[in-house]
Amino acid sequence: MxxxxxxxxxxxxxxxxxxxxxxxxxxxxxxxxxxxxxxxxxxxxxxxxxxxxxxxxxxxxxxxxxxxxxxxxxxxxxxxxxxxxxxxxxxxxxxxxxxxxxxxxxxxxxxxxxxxxxxxxxxxxxxxxxxxxxxxxxxxxxxxxxxxxxxxxxxxxxxxxxxxxxxxxxxxxxxxxxxxxxxxxxxxxxxxxxxxxxxxxVDLERFRPGLDDAAFRAKHALGNARIVAYIGTLGTAYDCLTMLETAFHLRDRRDILFVIMGTGTQQQVVRDRLAQGDLPNVRWIEWVKYTEIPQAWAATSIAFWALFNHPLHRGAVGTKMYEALASGVPIAVALEGVVADILRESGAGVSVPFGSVDALSAAIRRLLDDPAYYARCSQNARAYAEQHFxxxxxxxxxxxxxxxxx
Missing domain, CATH: 3.40.50.2000 (Glycogen Phosphorylase B;)
Incomplete structure (x- = not known):
């Protein structure tokens, strides 16, 4: 053909x-x-x-x-x-x-x-x-x-x-x-x-749990911190201020580092918020080569993102969700709709209402502080990706x- x-x-x-x-x-x-x-x-x-x-x-x-x-x-x-x-x-x-x-x-x-x-x-x-x-x-x-x-x-x-x-x-x-x-x-x-x-x-062979993240951590000077990451384009749908305010709420946690990996139309929003100087727990890596993305997920403990409240955004499913699930990375998001439904069905993480900084912060804290819950979410994530994605x-x-x- x-x-x-x-x-x-x-x-x-x-x-x-x-x-x-x-x-x-x-x-x-x-x-x-x-x-x-x-x-x-x-x-x-x-x-x-x-x-x-x-x-x-x-x-x-x-x-x-x-x-x-x-x-x-x-x-x-x-x-x-x-x-x-x-x-x-x-x-x-x-x-x-x-x-x-x-x-x-x-x-x-x-x-x-x-x-x-x-x-x-x-x-x-x-x-x-x-x-x-x-x-x-x-x-x-x-x-x-x-x-x-x-x-x-x-x-x-x-x-x-x-x-x-x-x-x-x-x-x-x-x-x-x-x-x-x-x-x-x-x-x-x-x-x-x-x-x-x-x-x-998603390519289930390229994105899987257990990949070596040492070289990626060394290249970007990430140390041994537990990474809460956003990996993807900073498009118009993404509520970057809610994401960064969540990092501000968790600035007392010395064991974690929020890492934003990506660029896009919302990059000025990120740049202006970081310029305020009160987010020492946030790193912004503007571009990661696609060949390095599996290692970026391997270095990530929790995937997080937030969307603006619009009917179309309720139907959005970004590539980052497929990759996180396949990599066995639990997800915490501030949104409603298809992704929230998938997280409930899979047991791979938690969704909270649009714009809810407090609820998103609490969801991330639970994943950080409850090892048994974290392990269940990680296992559920990979299993769901294998079955559906x-x-x-x-x-x-x-x-x-x-x-x-x-």
Whole structure:
């Protein structure tokens, strides 16, 4: 089967989205499919195109049995929405133009977010008369409501809503990252029976308990402290002040160190709060290579994070949850929704209400001070990941959806 994947993210980028789609493309290639990926010139997370790709409209290469075609976009480090949109629009245009020159595939896999990647993929599907599977990891234009960029009455939102709903209707199959996303899509398009939930999962061999963390601790001067860590992008959904105020509440604990690993649109919030100088128990490591992430989890005693209270955030499941569970790391979070449900069902940690610093602090204290409870959560985490979040099984489901659509 000849498969064309249209995505804004692919390796050598190391963000979660790139890791997930790269893993899937390699799996499909190993199964004997001819896989081509149409993607943007790598520029994440710093908003600067990597040297090898700079100054080129398009670059074609083959790695791990996958043909990768990267096209130019206007890259920007700015967190401003208008500049991000401009960057995404330029990729939509260059991907559509370059895609016209590609041989006709049997089926396409189109990333639904950002919206402009979705539109480029659906345009190519229409021109080439090829069915496509839509991969929904985030809801657009709904996302714009969560950051306050527009309201549902805004003409731009209404136009985008119509376009996205059209891509839902035209799709041969739709794969949603979480049950909440599936529910919302079904709400927009009543009677649709081609939507299903597939958790992207995690590589259970790479992420597992018992890995050696000595080199990672030494590199980042973490000493022997028990680490309470946030590992991931500091995106707009994350309530970084609640996380940092939780660290402030626990500053009396000399045995622990809070470590923030990641960068993103909320990085200035973190920088400004740390500049106040009253959080000696917090370290910020702005970037950790993906090859080091398993060791970062091995060094972590407790994973923690907090989300802002918005209906869409209740349906979010970040890669950090899969990786923490697979690594046997108990989780303490301030949020409600799908992740809270998973923690209750798995017994791998605890969730508290949005924005509750006191409750999140208490949850972390219990995990630190109750060894038996901690051990149960750790064992439950790994067991649940093995049962529900095997990336190999997720890839098999994607392959079946593509075969059905072709």
């Amino acid at each position: 000849r498969i064309l994947i249209v995505t804004n993210y692919y390796e050598p980028e190391e963000g979660a989205a790139a890791v997930i789609i790269t893993r899937l493309a390699r799996y499909l290639a190993r199964q004997g499919h001819q896989v081509t990926v149409l993607t943007s010139a790598p520029n994440y997370p710093h908003g600067r195109i990597h040297d090898r790709y700079r100054g080129r409209f398009s670059l074609s290469e083959t790695r791990n049995g996958v043909r990768i075609i990267s096209t130019w976009l206007w890259a920007t480090p700015s967190p401003r929405i208008s500049r991000k949109f401009l960057s995404q629009i330029t990729f939509m245009l260059t991907a559509a133009l370059r895609g016209l020159t590609l041989p006709r595939p049997d089926v396409m896999l189109v990333e639904a977010a950002p919206i402009f990647t979705n539109l480029a993929g659906v345009f190519l599907s229409f021109v080439k008369r090829v069915p496509y599977v839509l991969d929904v990891h985030d809801l657009w234009p709904d996302h714009m409501l969560t950051v306050g960029a527009m309201t549902e009455r805004h003409p731009a939102y209404r136009a985008a809503r119509w376009l996205v709903d059209h891509t839902y209707r035209r799709a041969a199959q739709i794969i949603a990252l979480t049950p909440y996303l599936e529910q919302v899509i079904r709400g927009y398009i009543p009677g649709m029976d081609k939507v299903r939930t597939v958790y992207s999962g 095997d990336a190999e099984k997720a890839a098999q489901t994607y392959e079946a959806a593509l075969l059905k659509a072709a």
